[in-house]
Amino acid sequence: xxxxxNIPDGQAILRVTDLVKRFDGRAVLDGVNLEVRPGxxxxxxxxxxxxxxxxxxxxxxxxxxDEGRVELFGHDLAxxxxxRMDLLRKRFGILFQSGALFNSMTVGDNVALPLREHTNxxxxxxxxxxxIKLELVGLRPAVDRMPAEISGGxxxxxxxxxAIALDPEILFYDEPSAGLDPVTSAEIDQLMMxxxxxxxxxxxxxxxxxxxxxxxxxxxxxLDRGRVLKIASRSEFEAIRDSAPSGDETTxxxxxxxxxxxQGPITRRRQDTGYAEDLLEAADGER
Numbered sequence: 001x002x003x004x005x006n007i008p009d010g011q012a013i014l015r016v017t018d019l020v021k022r023f024d025g026r027a028v029l030d031g032v033n034l035e036v037r038p039g040x041x042x043x044x045x046x047x048x049x050x051x052x053x054x055x056x057x058x059x060x061x062x063x064x065x066d067e068g069r070v071e072l073f074g075h076d077l078a079x080x081x082x083x084r085m086d087l088l089r090k091r092f093g094i095l096f097q098s099g100a101l102f103n104s105m106t107v108g109d110n111v112a113l114p115l116r117e118h119t120n121x122x123x124x125x126x127x128x129x130x131x132i133k134l135e136l137v138g139l140r141p142a143v144d145r146m147p148a149e150i151s152g153g154x155x156x157x158x159x160x161x162x163a164i165a166l167d168p169e170i171l172f173y174d175e176p177s178a179g180l181d182p183v184t185s186a187e188i189d190q191l192m193m194x195x196x197x198x199x200x201x202x203x204x205x206x207x208x209x210x211x212x213x214x215x216x217x218x219x220x221x222x223l224d225r226g227r228v229l230k231i232a233s234r235s236e237f238e239a240i241r242d243s244a245p246s247g248d249e250t251t252x253x254x255x256x257x258x259x260x261x262x263q264g265p266i267t268r269r270r271q272d273t274g275y276a277e278d279l280l281e282a283a284d285g286e287r
Contacts, residue, residue, distance in 0.1 A: 012035035012037060014170065017068050017071070019058060019067070019070065020066050028226050031227065032223075034221055034228060034231055041192070041216050043205045043206075043221070044206045045207060045220060045257075046222055052206045053206065056204070058070050058077075060089075061089070075088060091168055092169065092172060093165075095173045100159060101159060107143055108127075108143035108144060110147070110158060111130045111133055113165075114165045119166075130165075134158075136195065151184075156176060156188055170202040171204070172206075176212070177209045178207075217234045217237075218234060219231065220233075237258060241258035249265055252265050
């Protein structure tokens with residue numbers, strides 16, 4: 001059984017080392033190295049297809065590396081049996097992009113599910129815990145409502161209440177602001193920050209929403225084509241975002257992404273796809 005690791009202050013609670021994952025011979029993750037420190041909020045960002053979601057799946061143990069390793073609480077996830085992995089999963093929570101509530105269950109029953117599956121608590125105790133968790137996310141009055149009866153933002157809150165049901169040490173968020181209006185998105189961000197402060201939980205947030213990223217992050221990781229371009233504090237990324245073009249390709253690529261500009265290294269790279277050559281080759285093939 002995995003034991004709770006004694007992690008000294010400032011050291012990594014999660015460490016990714018030389019991580020490689022290939023699909024059909026193509027490296028979706030290509031030598032990723034990063035660490036997550038206890039109590040921090042680390043934001044993982046990058047454009048579509050950069051490897052964010054694949055990295056998250058490795059962090060939660062639902063994928064295994066082709067090369068490299070992922071260590072959580074001092075345990076190499078690839079070396080754990082499924083039974084031991086199940087025990088470790090009790091120590092972290094996940095907020096999925098859609099909330100991933102069970103539509104046939106009330107909000108309260110959704111939050112109660114991990115407690116019923118993984119503890120021996122009686123129903124009265126579980127009911128109290130469920131109401132406490134829902135109160136933390138501002139959703140206690142909705143305990144008896146069905147998922148179809150609540151808004152998208154409320155579903156995210158309910159999913160978060162379920163994610164913290166077992167008092168996890170680390171929370172993983174998959175695009176928590178996706179599909180939400182700006183005000184609701186800001187409310188979810190504030191809720192995440194409040195929970196980090198109240199519960200002392202470590203957070204890993206995968207997102208491409210820059211307003212959200214700069215609100216919640218302690219540190220940030222920029223991925224591009226399966227590689228880490230930069231890991232730094234939020235203030236360092238803010239300095240890049242607010243700077244003038246530097247002439248350095250990597251820095252200007254990060255700057256373009258952070259600012260959401262239509263012109264820059266990312267755009268030039270997309271335009272340089274060999275389109276004209278493909279047309280000429282196709283025309284030659286018809287002859």
